[in-house]
Amino acid sequence: MTLRLRPEDRADFAWVLALALDVTEIRTALARSPVTPDTARLRARALADADGIAATAADEYRTYLRARAAVMPSHATTAPPAGIPPIGSGSGATGQGAGALLPALGVLTPLISAVAATVFLLFGYGLRFATPRSQAATTLVTAGWVCALAMAVSTGIGLCALLATALRSRARPPSGHSLPLRNPEAERARSAWHQALLERGLLPYLRRELTVSPPHAD
Structure with missing residues (x-):
């Protein structure tokens, strides 16, 4: 042959x-x-x-x-019977989903917090300018600064999550077949x-x- x-x-x-x-x-x-x-x-x-x-x-x-x-490490695996998923496949998918969700939240949360902080602060200070002793103005200003703080914290968490994702992707071995070096x-x-x-x-x-x-x- x-x-x-x-x-x-x-x-x-x-x-x-x-x-x-x-x-x-x-x-x-x-x-x-x-x-x-x-x-x-x-x-x-x-x-x-x-x-x-x-x-x-x-x-x-x-x-x-x-x-x-x-x-070279062997990549051969035993195929499971038809209709039965491989052991651990569900947990792997869940882990991948969670890993993808965290960076997405890290991007959306600061954006939403920034918009909310801007709206609350504008209305709060505008209302305080019109009625200096307004309780609603104080509440809006407080809510605005709380949203600004949430934006800063979520931005830091999002950056850490993106960095962790980049490090995991860098550490993952490349797909495909390659000859090990220095053998x-x-x-x-x-x-x-x-x-x-x-x-x-x-x-x-x-x-x-x-x-x-x-x-x-x-």
Whole structure:
């Protein structure tokens, strides 16, 4: 069975292909004959034949996959039966909802408090100016300053909540598949695969393509 390239490794294939296209003999052959395919078309052909080209370095690729699997955490999980949610999914959703609600309240509460403080203070001082001994004016002014204090406190809480959310997002590991850095064995296996892919796969493929005149495009 042919070992197919994994999706996360096709970027490595494209990078080695770029190296192969930059080899002097390949660049010279591309520039020398006007009937050979141009670089973009040759790259597209190689990418389309990626699995077949990579098969020439299958042993090194298997070694690399084993080395990578040994140092990468497993993301495999057991799927629950149909209709039964995974354990802890409800609490996780609740936690995420609460985490999203807190920053929203941190933005809305200061805004509402600021509007209320402005209205109460304007009416309160306006009424006090008209009737200096008005009890209603004193009540409105007091309510306005209470709302102003609430605005200051909620603004501080909102900033703390936004900061905590940013720190959690920064600490969360990125999604997707990536090679752990500073692992000598995995990096050596990766380099060996790249070298085999270049010497036994891509360079012979490009040489063959450059010695065959392609059909004229419409």
